[in-house]
Amino acid sequence: MTLRLYNTLTKEKDELAPLFTDADGKPHVRMYVCGPTVYDFAHIGNARPVIVFDVLFRLLRHLYGADHVTYVRNITDVDDKINARAAVEYPDLPLNEAIRRVTEKTDAQFQADVAALGCLPPSEQPRATEHIDAMKAMIERLIEKGVAYVAEGHVLFSPSEMNRLDHGLPRYGQLARRSLDEMLAGARVDVAPYKREAMDFVLWKPSDDHEPGWPSPAGIPGRGRPGWHIECSAMSMAKLLEPFGGGLSCDDPQKNTFDIHGGGIDLVFPHHENEIAQSCCAFGSPRMANIWMHNGFLQVEGEKMSKSTGNFVTIRELLNDWPGEVLRLNMLKTHYRQPIDWTLKGLEESANMLSSWHRLADLAKDAIVDPSFVEALKDDLNTPMAIQHVSSWTKAKPGQVFSSASFLGHGFLIPSDVAERAQLMRGALALLGLLPPDRQVDVARVNALITARLEARKAKNFAEADRIRNELDAMGIALKDAKDPATGEIVTTWEVKR
Ligand SMILES: Nc1ncnc2c1ncn2[C@@H]1O[C@H](COP(=O)(O)OP(=O)(O)OP(=O)(O)O)[C@@H](O)[C@H]1O
Numbered sequence: 395m396t397l398r399l400y401n402t403l404t405k406e407k408d409e410l411a412p413l414f415t416d417a418d419g420k421p422h423v424r425m426y427v428c429g430p431t432v433y434d435f436a437h438i439g440n441a442r443p444v445i446v447f448d449v450l451f452r453l454l455r456h457l458y459g460a461d462h463v464t465y466v467r468n469i470t471d472v473d474d475k476i477n478a479r480a481a482v483e484y485p486d487l488p489l490n491e492a493i494r495r496v497t498e499k500t501d502a503q504f505q506a507d508v509a510a511l512g513c514l515p516p517s518e519q520p521r522a523t524e525h526i527d528a529m530k531a532m533i534e535r536l537i538e539k540g541v542a543y544v545a546e547g548h549v550l551f552s553p554s555e556m557n558r559l560d561h562g563l564p565r566y567g568q569l570a571r572r573s574l575d576e577m578l579a580g581a582r583v584d585v586a587p588y589k590r591e592a593m594d595f596v597l598w599k600p601s602d603d604h605e606p607g608w609p610s611p612a613g614i615p616g617r618g619r620p621g622w623h624i625e626c627s628a629m630s631m632a633k634l635l636e637p638f639g640g641g642l643s644c645d646d647p648q649k650n651t652f653d654i655h656g657g658g659i660d661l662v663f664p665h666h667e668n669e670i671a672q673s674c675c676a677f678g679s680p681r682m683a684n685i686w687m688h689n690g691f692l693q694v695e696g697e698k699m700s701k702s703t704g705n706f707v708t709i710r711e712l713l714n715d716w717p718g719e720v721l722r723l724n725m726l727k728t729h730y731r732q733p734i735d736w737t738l739k740g741l742e743e744s745a746n747m748l749s750s751w752h753r754l755a756d757l758a759k760d761a762i763v764d765p766s767f768v769e770a771l772k773d774d775l776n777t778p779m780a781i782q783h784v785s786s787w788t789k790a791k792p793g794q795v796f797s798s799a800s801f802l803g804h805g806f807l808i809p810s811d812v813a814e815r816a817q818l819m820r821g822a823l824a825l826l827g828l829l830p831p832d833r834q835v836d837v838a839r840v841n842a843l844i845t846a847r848l849e850a851r852k853a854k855n856f857a858e859a860d861r862i863r864n865e866l867d868a869m870g871i872a873l874k875d876a877k878d879p880a881t882g883e884i885v886t887t888w889e890v891k892r
């Protein structure tokens with residue numbers, strides 16, 4: 395089966411068909427996920443998209459090869475929430491210096507938190523402040539096309555003007571499945587005076603002298619700063635279109651569409667709708683990204699975990715009590731589109747489950763990736779199904795056919811050989827990012843050191859042999875020497891210490 399992903403745009407599971415081909419003739423997948431606004435500790439709800447799209451990134455690397463996937467997750471380091479936090483936290487510093495301190499500190503915390511949750515660094519993590527020129531170029535293009543206008547030092551995007559353009563572009567509201575007329579009818583009455591219509595949204599706004607700002611686009615005097623939505627349109631252009639032959643100077647729609655765009659379900663409207671409006675109008679392309687994926691909410695007692703309601707627990711706090719892999723597994727037990735209720739009981743179950751998995755994986759030195767396990771992930775990242783499969787390796791009796799009727803309609807055979815099950819377990823855990831760092835054994839290095847130690851012993855260089863044993867010990871590897879009864883030679887086996 396090819397990889398199928400649920401697409402918010404089509405409301406169906408669509409097959410991924412990468413648009414770009416690398417020089418070696420192999421397909422290249424491009425994925426963009428909206429990243430954090432860096433002003434405060436991330437909560438475990440914010441970790442959900444990071445973990446979900448990390449699993450997808452790992453799966454794509456497995457299916458297409460690590461060199462054939464580009465995953466971009468941005469860092470929003472210009473935002474009024476950041477300005478507000480900086481003024482409160484460092485009232486004695488000039489605002490721009492205070493902002494720099496807040497964003498640097500928060501970004502470092504975020505990177506450390508998500509690394510502890512087993513997430514690989516994305517291929518690129520562009521910062522909004524490094525792409526202001528790209529934002530300005532897009533804004534000027536949108537004004538030229540008549541879908542954006544200048545008013546009182548602001549630049550605003552007009553969804554009504556977009557819908558008046560008649561050239562195969564998406565209608566505003568296509569992703570959210572809401573019509574612009576309905577939205578306008580239901581809009582608030584206290585619309586900012588510089589907006590022509592209630593649904594118009596900000597591309598650029600003026601900055602006071604003490605606020606962060608850059609020379610404004612489109613001949614507007616003075617300084618200003620971008621709105622949130624244009625940041626993602628510009629950064630995805632800079633990282634996923636221009637390096638692949640697309641961009642503002644290219645009017646080939648194929649070259650101005652990338653493969654996957656993701657984020658939490660709350661980003662569908664207005665953020666992603668507005669990203670689509672900006673990008674499709676700027677490039678004249680019918681699609682910004684082919685597949686739009688959205689994760690469901692992490693909830694506490696039925697309510698979305700969020701900063702504003704105060705019902706949140708930070709990743710950092712949870713990491714004090716639980717290994718990152720337990721938090722990660724607890725997230726993956728639920729399908730990414732379903733809501734998760736975050737409970738202590740769930741965490742305890744995940745901890746138990748994971749320790750039995752690790753015990754089995756520790757029996758193996760090598761990893762094998764089980765095709766049925768991968769099939770589950772290829773079906774819209776069905777992690778609960780994949781986990782059910784993995785659990786069967788520890789639970790069911792070897793040799794038994796595990797007949798889960800729901801498992802893609804087939805039963806599957808549990809290998810009777812424990813060594814084989816251990817290898818499968820190691821492969822599955824690596825693909826899900828659930829091996830703790832001390833269990834991610836560099837097998838080639840261990841084997842090379844063991845060979846070197848045996849050679850040292852043969853040469854009666856016992857000091858060197860002991861040094862190597864100590865080095866392996868520090869890596870968490872325990873050695874066992876035995877004599878091969880047939881040849882009389884020393885044979886060394888190893889295992890990961892618990
Ligand atoms: N409870 C949650 N469950 C799943 N994803 C979430 C949750 N809260 C935020 N996200 C996601 O985290 C990412 C960062 O979002 P954002 O920076 O808007 O979060 P936030 O400002 O902390 O939100 P809130 O104020 O609601 O807590 C987005 O992709 C968003 O969809």
Ligand SMILES: [Zn+2]
Nearest residue numbers: 428429626665
């Ligand atoms: Zn975005």
